[in-house]
Amino acid sequence: MSVPDRRAKLDRADRTLSIRRQCALVGVARCSVYRPRRPANDNDVVPMRLIDELFTAWPFLGSRRMTAMLHGRGLQINRKRVQRLMRKMGIAALGPKPRTTKPAPGHKIYPYLLRNLTIARVNHVWAADITYIPIGRGFLYLVAIIDLASRAILAWRLSNTMDVSSCVAALGDALAKYGKPEIFNTDQGSQFTSASFTAALSAAGIQISMDGRGRWMDNVFIERVWRSLKHEDIYLKGYADGCEAKAGIAGWIAFYNEQRLHQALGYRTPMAVWRAAATTSAVDMMDNAAVLPTCPQRQQQQTTALAA
Numbered sequence: 001m002s003v004p005d006r007r008a009k010l011d012r013a014d015r016t017l018s019i020r021r022q023c024a025l026v027g028v029a030r031c032s033v034y035r036p037r038r039p040a041n042d043n044d045v046v047p048m049r050l051i052d053e054l055f056t057a058w059p060f061l062g063s064r065r066m067t068a069m070l071h072g073r074g075l076q077i078n079r080k081r082v083q084r085l086m087r088k089m090g091i092a093a094l095g096p097k098p099r100t101t102k103p104a105p106g107h108k109i110y111p112y113l114l115r116n117l118t119i120a121r122v123n124h125v126w127a128a129d130i131t132y133i134p135i136g137r138g139f140l141y142l143v144a145i146i147d148l149a150s151r152a153i154l155a156w157r158l159s160n161t162m163d164v165s166s167c168v169a170a171l172g173d174a175l176a177k178y179g180k181p182e183i184f185n186t187d188q189g190s191q192f193t194s195a196s197f198t199a200a201l202s203a204a205g206i207q208i209s210m211d212g213r214g215r216w217m218d219n220v221f222i223e224r225v226w227r228s229l230k231h232e233d234i235y236l237k238g239y240a241d242g243c244e245a246k247a248g249i250a251g252w253i254a255f256y257n258e259q260r261l262h263q264a265l266g267y268r269t270p271m272a273v274w275r276a277a278a279t280t281s282a283v284d285m286m287d288n289a290a291v292l293p294t295c296p297q298r299q300q301q302q303t304t305a306l307a308a
Helices: 003-008 019-026 030-034 042-057 063-072 079-089 164-178 195-203 216-237 242-258 270-276 296-307
Strands: 125-135 138-147 153-159 183-186 207-210
Touching: 019 030, 042 063, 042 079, 042 125, 042 138, 042 216, 063 079, 125 164, 125 216, 125 242, 138 164, 138 216, 138 242, 153 164, 153 242, 164 195, 195 207, 216 242, 242 270
Parallel strands: 125 183, 183 207
Antiparallel strands: 125 138, 138 153
């Protein structure tokens, strides 16, 4: 019997047995009975959405700068609350940081296998990640698996917790429908380092790769998928509940896979590349950076030099 079930059996109106004695008999801590459960704080919804928008646009923001930017948007909030909400959302500034946290006990951390690797074909490398999805009066978590060569989203699951079961279920869906990759890359989140997830990969004969701590560039392709999803769908539509979010995300993923053209793929869709079974050119881990407008000042300098 679970602890909540045992607590439900306590009778506060009983004149013969004290609460202390009842707790001893059913095996629950007395403090958990006296302290009322904290209700959900609806005031957290607005700052969590703003934090998500800011973090999606600038994933290097830590709690200090995040707090300052929220103040700039007229939201009076202290840093401790920002830290609590960021932990609740499962996000942290993407950048080098001291090893102040340790992996879950007993979870093995695998080496990163994609450094200097050219990804030249579909089913060469898959990647997975989890992101926060804001809805009307709360939030959900979305896990997705993509093929790095084609950028196709192979499987996804929406859940109200960051439990490993949704990750394992998404992995099973992808393996059943698309075969298996040679390498599977994730971050060091406890869901992906768990025994159930890594065992499923090992049983399928897949090499396991994990990002270095704080190395967001190691999983940059799926981070770009999250940014596209949120700016092109989530923030624009503002889903009221999980049913709306699930239907809307399914529609966007269908659009992304079948209709959204990718410059790095020669203006083809991810599923068109997948069905062709190979890309027209090798994909490296810089994500075709030469053609992306990531540094306008440098481009302007080069244009000026050529004109001179």
